[in-house]
Amino acid sequence: MKRFNLLASILIMLVSFNNYAADINFTSTTIKSPRAGMDMSAGFFTATSNDDFLIKSIKSDLIGRIEIHSMEMVKMPEGHQVMKMRKIKSPKILKGVPFILKPGANHLMLYQIDKKINAKKELVLKFNLETNSGKLITQDVLFNIN
Numbered sequence: 549m550k551r552f553n554l555l556a557s558i559l560i561m562l563v564s565f566n567n568y569a570a571d572i573n574f575t576s577t578t579i580k581s582p583r584a585g586m587d588m589s590a591g592f593f594t595a596t597s598n599d600d601f602l603i604k605s606i607k608s609d610l611i612g613r614i615e616i617h618s619m620e621m622v623k624m625p626e627g628h629q630v631m632k633m634r635k636i637k638s639p640k641i642l643k644g645v646p647f648i649l650k651p652g653a654n655h656l657m658l659y660q661i662d663k664k665i666n667a668k669k670e671l672v673l674k675f676n677l678e679t680n681s682g683k684l685i686t687q688d689v690l691f692n693i694n
């Protein structure tokens with residue numbers, strides 16, 4: 549009986565210590581400052597994680613809307629190439645697979661950027677993520693502006 553109690557209390561401890569720890573690492577976090585007179589720009593980062601995460605949304609007080617875009621070069625019938633961007637509806641960071649947004653490829657698309665950003669060197673973007681089991685996680689990520 550005593551042994552059972554010990555086992556039960558160990559189990560309870562294990563359960564209570566089993567808080568989900570998101571381990572997502574963001575590197576090369578960069579936002580291009582908008583060109584004069586523009587309120588749109590792009591951003592880039594690389595994310596690696598120990599779990600699968602759906603990116604539900606990315607938000608900032610100084611940016612009206614943030615999307616993740618794919619980019620590909622499409623050959624037109626006349627022969628020249630045109631850049632095509634498309635919103636990725638359910639971007640997913642997969643366990644152990646670097647999620648890479650970089651110039652000339654998939655990227656963050658930033659719309660309705662507040663002019664206050666021009667005076668800043670850094671900006672925090674708030675990532676809202678969801679695990680495969682439906683757990684919601686928020687992570688603040690610091691981006692350089694240049």
Ligand SMILES: [Cu+2]
Pocket residue numbers: 617633634655656657
């Ligand atoms: Cu874009």
